[in-house]
Amino acid sequence: MKNKKTYFGSLIILGKSNTGKSTLLNRLMNKNISITSFRTNSTKNCITGIKTDKEFQCVYLDTPGTINNIKQKEIIKRIIKTERKYMSILYLTKYLYWDNEDFLFLKDIKKYNIPVILLINKIDTIKKKENILSYIKKIKNKFIFSEIIPISSKTGENIDRLISLIKQKLLLRPHIFPKNYTTHSSVSFMISEITRKKILFFLKKEIPYNIQVLIKKLKIIKGEYYINAVIKTKYSKYIKILIGKNGSMIKKLSTSARKEIQIFLKKRVHFFLTVI
Incomplete structure (x- = not known):
């Protein structure tokens, strides 16, 4: 009997404060793994969510703090260096909130050659949805992303599309964790x-x-x-x-x-x- 093919990979969730990183992790996991709050910087630890869906196993890393903090940058780089062989990046921003800080941060980690999926979050708050396409075209000139997806981690809009894309990014290799594991956190x-x-x-x-x-x-x-x-x-x-x-x-x-x-x-x- 042939061994069943299995796929594994890890995704680090990055972005400035208050872009919805923790809410996205909870949505991807379909349960409350990470603390969510209206207060910025509410995630103090790098939460690990482990999601196994049949032959697919994905590890999600939800990073604390902000991307412009020197200590935080070092934490992110350390994670990337350790996991980059099996890693993709989910980079969160909000509609009309992209600025030079985002560009400089992504430019800094470009050397690791890791695929970056840009997620334009909180689209449920946008009244004129037709404006999103022109905004995406503008951002495409700033950085080379493997994919750009407008989402709402709050309502779940386009999350199924994102999950489908994530599965495509996983590599053919054995699962590391038992299928019933959902988090490293004690x-x-x-x-x-x-x-x-x-x-x-x-x-x-x-x-x-x-x-x-x-x-x-x-x-x-x-x-x-x-x-x-x-x-x-x-x-x-x-x-x-x-x-x-x-x-x-x-x-x-x-x-x-x-x-x-x-x-x-x-x-x-x-x-x-x-x-x-």
Whole structure:
């Protein structure tokens, strides 16, 4: 019996802040792998999503921060050097948001000879869709892309077309991960990200985006999760905000986070959240 042909590759999702990188990853994975927020720079780690669809296996890397940050550029280059043999790039921009910063960044990584698929995101916000074609023609003169696709990671418009193209980019080689794997991220990391997302959602600009959530204890007793988490902040003024009047805010954060963690783990969760 002949071995079944399998295809594998990795895609790094790049772009400036607030272009929808995390939302795109969640859409491609068809589940919430990466934190999404209205706040820019909300992704602090390089999230790995692993998607296996029959003979196709793809690893998605959602990068944190912005492309103009020196430290961030080094992280991206390190990833590219390691993965470039099996890699393509998904580069996100928004309609009319392309500028010299995008061009300089892509020019800098051109030396790696990696295919770059340009995704013009958030087209659901464009009133005159006919303007997109002229915009694409303009961008084609800026850089050589393997493909340019207008998408909406929010509504899913053209995502099927993108997934079909991604599969074409994968190489004929064995899968690296078991088919049921969806992320490298540990359970503790995912719990901390869910909790941090709730903080950003409920407190908006009152709290800095780089707030930390640490998982101090995670136990499974008779099939139920018992989790102790701590919100860590350097400044005492944020402690009062996070606790709220008579503990109202910390209770709201804890309850909302617990419900989403419970959905993620598919088990009953006992969640205890404090602030230091």
